[in-house]
Amino acid sequence: MSISITVNGQRRDLDVDAATPLLWVVRDDLGLTGTKYGCGIAQCGACTVHVDGEPLRSCSAPVSAVVGRQVTTIEGLSSKAAKAVQKAWVELDVVQCGYCQSGQIMSATALLEKIPKPSDTDIDHAMAGNLCRCATYHRIRAAIHAAAATLA
């Protein structure tokens, strides 16, 4: 069926089943492969995108759920908080294998948009749904604090 969604500020007209997971639309139909498939059951966070500024597991939402809303993928992340996160990620060399990292950055950015100076507890609660098989959690936490330190 015909469906229109807005991704990274651009209207995209699609011919897809309304029940198709947003993840497959983003990756297969729009070619935005920065968003990763990890588990497909909302357990790992690799597929995290923002919808109206809030993190959303794109494997667990039908594309119809984002009609009329603003979808942002890792490719479209450009806020002040996002830039601070990306800079901190590079400076602290957070990434190991990297597969989970776009989801980590999406969740970290969403946290800093709401809480510019998060506590360790805030970070634990916001990031609990983003798994990292390389166990870079200590560097993720440090990078979020480092990014927060650069935000007013």
Next chain:
Amino acid sequence: MDRHSRHGLSAVFLLAALSAGAHAADLRAPDSFAAIADRSERSRALFVEAGKVIEHPRCLNCHPVGERPTQGTDMHPHSPLVMRGADDKGAVGMRCTTCHQAANFEASGVPGHPLWHVAPASMAWQTRSLAQICEQIKDPGRNGGKTLAQIQEHMAHDSLVGWGWRPGGQREPAPGTQAQFGALIAAWIDTGAACPR
């Protein structure tokens, strides 16, 4: 797995949901308590019957004591870790709606409802006896300021309560139907809303 075979999983989930949905006989009707002559005893018996729903994991999971809901018929801690947050809809950055959408989503198996949230802390049921839950339900200080009539309306018609009978996937629904549950609560109130001892 290609995109179409992933959709094929939906049919499996749907069949499982349909086969798990016929529990209408699991609750007794209010009339079947008519032989209990003592009004208060009848009221207590009606609440105990309604307690089959109230104490079902499908309902208890989202009435946790503390900050974290449980899941499954074994009521294990919710995975991934989630917190109730300031508004009972999750922590900042990890909201209920991060994963739960407006309807059960067969592709991921994640349940959903437009009003998905955990019950307020004052309505915690887990670890409490049915007698304690009964007193809690009647107490406006802990039940959200509801009258008994509003409690009955909530039990009988609230759509998030109703999700308990339409949980999707292979989840076991609450016993009976929401209409039967509502009728039991109405009869319990009509007989004086006595609580189990």
